[in-house]
Amino acid sequence: MDARLEAIRDTVLARNPGEAEFHQAVVEVFESLGPVHDRHPEFLEAAILERLCEPERQIIFRVPWTDDQGRVQINRGFRVEFNSALGPYKGGLRFHPSVYLGIVKFLGFEQIFKNALTGMPIGGGKGGSDFDPRGRSDAEVMRFCQSFMTELYRHIGEYTDVPAGDIGVGGREIGYLFGQYKRITNRYESGVLTGKGISWGGSLVRPEATGFGTVIFTEEMLKTRGTSFDGQRVVVSGSGNVAINAVAKAQSLGATVVACSDSSGYVVDEAGIDVGLLRQVKEVERGRLKDYALRRSGVAYVEAGSVWDVDATVALPCATQNELDGDAAARLVRNGLIAIGEGANMPSTREAVAVFQEAGVLFGPGKAANAGGVATSALEMQQNASRDSWSFEHTEQRLTDIMVGIHHRCASTADEYGEPGNYVLGANIGGFVKVADAMLAQGLI
Ligand code: NDP
Ligand code: 2IT
Numbered sequence: 001m002d003a004r005l006e007a008i009r010d011t012v013l014a015r016n017p018g019e020a021e022f023h024q025a026v027v028e029v030f031e032s033l034g035p036v037h038d039r040h041p042e043f044l045e046a047a048i049l050e051r052l053c054e055p056e057r058q059i060i061f062r063v064p065w066t067d068d069q070g071r072v073q074i075n076r077g078f079r080v081e082f083n084s085a086l087g088p089y090k091g092g093l094r095f096h097p098s099v100y101l102g103i104v105k106f107l108g109f110e111q112i113f114k115n116a117l118t119g120m121p122i123g124g125g126k127g128g129s130d131f132d133p134r135g136r137s138d139a140e141v142m143r144f145c146q147s148f149m150t151e152l153y154r155h156i157g158e159y160t161d162v163p164a165g166d167i168g169v170g171g172r173e174i175g176y177l178f179g180q181y182k183r184i185t186n187r188y189e190s191g192v193l194t195g196k197g198i199s200w201g202g203s204l205v206r207p208e209a210t211g212f213g214t215v216i217f218t219e220e221m222l223k224t225r226g227t228s229f230d231g232q233r234v235v236v237s238g239s240g241n242v243a244i245n246a247v248a249k250a251q252s253l254g255a256t257v258v259a260c261s262d263s264s265g266y267v268v269d270e271a272g273i274d275v276g277l278l279r280q281v282k283e284v285e286r287g288r289l290k291d292y293a294l295r296r297s298g299v300a301y302v303e304a305g306s307v308w309d310v311d312a313t314v315a316l317p318c319a320t321q322n323e324l325d326g327d328a329a330a331r332l333v334r335n336g337l338i339a340i341g342e343g344a345n346m347p348s349t350r351e352a353v354a355v356f357q358e359a360g361v362l363f364g365p366g367k368a369a370n371a372g373g374v375a376t377s378a379l380e381m382q383q384n385a386s387r388d389s390w391s392f393e394h395t396e397q398r399l400t401d402i403m404v405g406i407h408h409r410c411a412s413t414a415d416e417y418g419e420p421g422n423y424v425l426g427a428n429i430g431g432f433v434k435v436a437d438a439m440l441a442q443g444l445i
Contacts, residue, residue: 002034019102089125092166113431211245213372326351
């Protein structure tokens with residue numbers, strides 16, 4: 001890492017003790033930014049990096065609610081409003097027991113650069129709670145969401161901060177959150193949340209957007225090597241919103257997705273995942289992946305080990321951070337991997353990224369490859385602002401254009417900085433310069 005940036009990194013790490021994922025995300029971005037500061041010494045003088053690493057506002061709050069037995073439960077809620085240089089804070093809410101400030105800050109930090117790469121007018125933020133929706137009834141989830149919003153509502157708004165979904169937060173949760181926001185504020189402010197239902201202000205394609213976008217980005221990478229998804233053997237991790245739609249899109253382009261996973265195990269389905277059955281089990285019934293294997297012949301369900309034990313030519317990690325380590329990466333490379341597109345946020349450890357890059361595997365980092373979700377959220381905001389709703393075809397075309405544009409920005413930035421094919425460098429520099437320029441223009445705030 002550039003020596004000037006090392007000193008800043010040390011201060012950031014010391015100021016934010018115990019936040020391992022935030023440290024990881026910061027270090028990974030800093031490692032790309034040395035050459036930018038040679039060209040732009042004004043960024044150092046204006047302390048752009050020091051400012052970028054300090055969120056504009058961090059909100060932590062108590063979320064009390066009662067379970068179905070009438071017992072009082074207490075969770076912790078977070079919203080980190082990281083950077084508003086390019087637009088209102090924008091980013092999802094994650095409900096998962098592992099959520100703490102360090103997770104929310106890593107996600108919020110990544111979101112700044114991701115959102116910049118989309119070319120849409122959105123700043124970066126993230127939030128969530130250590131609430132575990134698994135095994136909770138709809139009524140419990142509703143009471144939790146209502147309590148969460150009873151504090152959050154005062155911090156958000158269509159021109160201020162626009163939350164959406166992430167792990168554990170989908171259409172059901174956004175519905176309860178929107179209902180409570182409307183009730184407290186007495187405003188039908190559609191643009192305050194994205195991922196809404198289609199009949200009440202949501203956008204077509206938003207549910208599919210992250211998984212579709214990841215595949216579109218990866219297809220663009222494959223094209224640079226004169227190939228495509230057609231005929232590839234694909235492994236996807238996760239079986240939630242991003243994973244399911246990545247499976248669907250990859251197969252629509254002629255690939256065979258032979259495996260996917262949840263936090264309990266993975267399935268191997270050599271005939272290609274049956275997307276209809278997967279949606280039925282995971283989205284309609286909110287069941288476990290094991291149920292998929294029980295209902296389809298020729299499918300193996302594996303509880304031990306990792307989905308990355310299954311060999312593939314293309315890997316799409318779509319579950320969670322640090323789910324793919326250096327050993328898994330080395331195994332995938334040995335078994336013939338040619339490309340990896342990150343649907344999840346920071347799913348590959350730093351060791352894994354190094355393995356992929358050294359092996360010359362096409363590597364699309366999350367902040368570029370999974371930006372289709374938030375980009376389509378920005379399209380939802382655009383439809384809300386004009387009280388319009390677009391067709392599926394039109395919205396999907398916009399998503400495709402945006403993903404092709406992000407690929408182009410990353411690739412051309414990597415070329416410009418003398419490292420062709422380095423999408424990590426391209427994404428980090430491409431996102432950073434846009435935000436840094438806007439911060440400079442807006443003065444010391
Ligand atoms: P979902 O809640 O719909 O699905 C999450 C999936 O990942 C589930 O299969 C879940 O398994 C698995 N998973 C979650 N946490 C863990 C864990 N700690 N260990 C192992 N498996 C885990 O979330 P999404 O699909 O929305 O999100 C997946 C990833 O994509 C996240 O990294 C998210 O930040 C990222 N992302 C999401 C976007 C969106 O629009 N939703 C946009 C951009 C990125 P189980 O059910 O067993 O918990
Ligand atoms: O990580 C992400 O980009 C998301 N979870 C989607 C955020 C959004 O505002 O749609």
